[in-house]
Amino acid sequence: MSQPKTGRIKWFAVAALAVAGAAFAFIALGGLGENLVYYWDPSELRQAGDKAIGATIRLGGQVAPGSIQFDPGTSKLAFEVTDGKQNIPVRSEGVPPQMFRENIGVIVEGTMTKEGHFTSSRLMVSHGNEYQAPHDGEKVDTHELMKTAEGVAE
Amino acid sequence: MGLDQLPRPSTKAPKVAAGLIAFAVVLLAAGSYIGLFRAPPEHFMGEVQRIMYVHVPTAWNALLAFTFAFVCSVAFLFRQNWKWDARLEAGLEVGVLLAFLLCVQGSIWAKPTWGVWWDWDPRLTTTAVMLFAFVGILALRRFVEDPVKRATWSAVATIIAYADVPIVYYSVRWWNSLHQTQSSPQTVASTMVTPLRINAFGILFLVSGLLVLRSQLAQRRLVRELAPPLPERSVSDAVVGGAA
Secondary structure: OOOOOHHHHHHHHHHHHHHHHHHHHHHHHOOOOHHHOOOEEEEEEEHHHHHEEEOOOOEEHHHHHHHHEEEOOOEEEEEEEEEEOOOOEEEEEOOOOOOOOOOOOEEEEEOOOOOOOOOEEEEEEEOOOOOOOOOOOOOOOOHHHHHHHHHHOO | OOOOOOOOOOOOHHHHHHHHHHHHHHHHHHHHHHHHHOOEOOOOOOOOHHHHHHHHHHHHHHHHHHHHHHHHHHHHHHOHHHHHHHHHHHHHHHHHHHHHHHHHHHHHHHHHHOOOOOOOHHHHHHHHHHHHHHHHHHHHHHOOOHHHHHHHHHHHHHHOHHHOOOOHHHHHHHOOOOOOOOOOOEEEEEEHHHHHHHHHHHHHHHHHHHHHHHHHHHHHHHHHHOOOOOOOOHHHHHHHHHHO
């Protein structure tokens, strides 16, 4: 077996570390955040104006309290997504995930329409990093959770 | 030291690994029992949240295993000792296994809570990139015949691929994502923190045991690969030896 030049192998390490460090710095400090848009919040969507019409985008925010309307007959769902500054009315079809409720984070995929509402083809519920025990005297019933979709229509 | 020195596998390693894995089994049994039967269901998610007691420890340990592989890569290139190549192979394999399990568990948790199995948000995308990058390095190791080239190039590739590991961790803080940011003991009910911690150490000991076993296996393979060929014996030697 040939003995490789040890000095050369060390330079491989230095070069690899430099490449890795540069890649990490570029992604961490470069303007990737400006271009890497997973979702827009309602204010950003309002600023985009007509550019948001027809383009497939994601809108993220919280479900505005008191805005949920669900018709179990046609499974049409309407609610508003808010970031505390702006509200965007959203329309979607189908029963939402069981975690869907007022004030929960949601991300909807779809597009703005000329009528000024957002048509969603995909509704995702996003939760925070808090995990709480049930409050005193309260039982968590999964079947009840599943009914939230019907429950919110009242 | 140097690459002309054969690695010397340890005879104690299997016992050490067995001890680590046995302790891991005890911890995981205790942590899972508390997590499944003693901890409360989550206020909003209910029983589904219990998958956290395996998903979060898997995530931490996957990042740790790749960090171990990264350290082994740097050590191999600077020290040029076969032991580090064997440990690198172990770290890569264990890391890939954990990263794969991580994505599976995440999907199982996502479907009932987020409403989807998968979405290309920054956290999930960077995690998938991490998994495939390290799977690619394992494939690279299988392709290269020359042990020195295999060790050198997979170490270089591991160092470069490692850039993604801290990005996976910070992705939820840097960019908007579907995945929530890191929890802390302040955001998790205290009754849930205990099983989470026990299982995190359980998987850590399991991973340590697997790393010991797998790096021993890699060392034994290297010994077979690198050992000088036996001196050729001619037929006459054998005949003379047999007649003596």
